Amino acid sequence: MTNGEKRFQEKINAIQDTMFVIGGKWKIPIILSIYSGNKRFNDISKAIPKITNRVLSKELKHLEENLLIKRTVVDTYPVRIEYALTDYGLGLEEIAKPLENWGRKHKKKISGK
Amino acid sequence: MTNGEKRFQEKINAIQDTMFVIGGKWKIPIILSIYSGNKRFNDISKAIPKITNRVLSKELKHLEENLLIKRTVVDTYPVRIEYALTDYGLGLEEIAKPLENWGRKHKKKISGK
DNA sequence: GATACTTGTATCCAAAAGGATACTTAACTT
DNA sequence: AAGTTAAGTATCCTTTTGGATACAAGTATC
Numbered sequence: 001m002t003n004g005e006k007r008f009q010e011k012i013n014a015i016q017d018t019m020f021v022i023g024g025k026w027k028i029p030i031i032l033s034i035y036s037g038n039k040r041f042n043d044i045s046k047a048i049p050k051i052t053n054r055v056l057s058k059e060l061k062h063l064e065e066n067l068l069i070k071r072t073v074v075d076t077y078p079v080r081i082e083y084a085l086t087d088y089g090l091g092l093e094e095i096a097k098p099l100e101n102w103g104r105k106h107k108k109k110i111s112g113k
Numbered sequence: 114m115t116n117g118e119k120r121f122q123e124k125i126n127a128i129q130d131t132m133f134v135i136g137g138k139w140k141i142p143i144i145l146s147i148y149s150g151n152k153r154f155n156d157i158s159k160a161i162p163k164i165t166n167r168v169l170s171k172e173l174k175h176l177e178e179n180l181l182i183k184r185t186v187v188d189t190y191p192v193r194i195e196y197a198l199t200d201y202g203l204g205l206e207e208i209a210k211p212l213e214n215w216g217r218k219h220k221k222k223i224s225g226k
Numbered sequence: 227g228a229t230a231c232t233t234g235t236a237t238c239c240a241a242a243a244g245g246a247t248a249c250t251t252a253a254c255t256t
Numbered sequence: 257a258a259g260t261t262a263a264g265t266a267t268c269c270t271t272t273t274g275g276a277t278a279c280a281a282g283t284a285t286c
Contacts, residue, residue, distance in 0.1 A: 008149055008160075012142045014216030015209065021219060023136060025274075029125045036121055041233050047121075052275055057234060067222065078232045078283060088222065095215050096128065098208045103127030106134060109180065109201065138244075154263050165245055170264055190254060191261045 018095065021066050026051055026059050028099075031085070031092060034069060039082040068092065131208065134179050139164055139172050141212075144198065144205060147182060152195040181205065 033047045068089035074080040146160045176182045181202035187193040
């Protein structure tokens, strides 16, 4: 493998790592939903129409394992859970912004200005 | 729907549009492969070990439909096809870079520095 | 004691994405 | 005529992802 090919592979690996963490249909919506103030399971669920409990639950776990959100148990009446972005999770801004901007541009480009 | 909710939905839609175009296992590798000089079907195929003909073919079509690459028929011996990034496709730099950077950081973070 | 609320889990199923492998077309070479 | 090369296609199959629905555990309220 040449040097160029090696750098090419590393680029791809890095990008695929990112995709693994934030790819799929729901992860970014969930992150943005929490970012915009929804802390509880049912709030997030309502903020993202059509997501099912099973999927939301799995995705929250995935995001927690990747240190992007943290899960806190508030010991009250019918036990309450609060999700919040970690400081590290806030760093996603750095990719969410470009993805958002590019998506807007692309929509205009494709659907004829 | 409040104003905030509307902006939230638009953000999500924009990001999901982007994901639709460049998401999945192979699209970014293919783009980078073309960007780094591979023009022909079999070159791209060899540069990306494990991709199959069927998948490569589908992805190239998808990228072409989204105006990111262009396909040129060079009328020679056993007809040759050349793929190239469009100027518009070069604009992907704007998202590929952040995705790459974040992926590198994240790997360090997760696999313990 | 029945009912409700919250955060999930369990089970089963459907759809989408991706993979293996063989084949095609068409002109050119030998 | 047989073989070669390039760019795919065709067919079938496996894996991954996502969805529907029901239900559970624990406490509080009626």
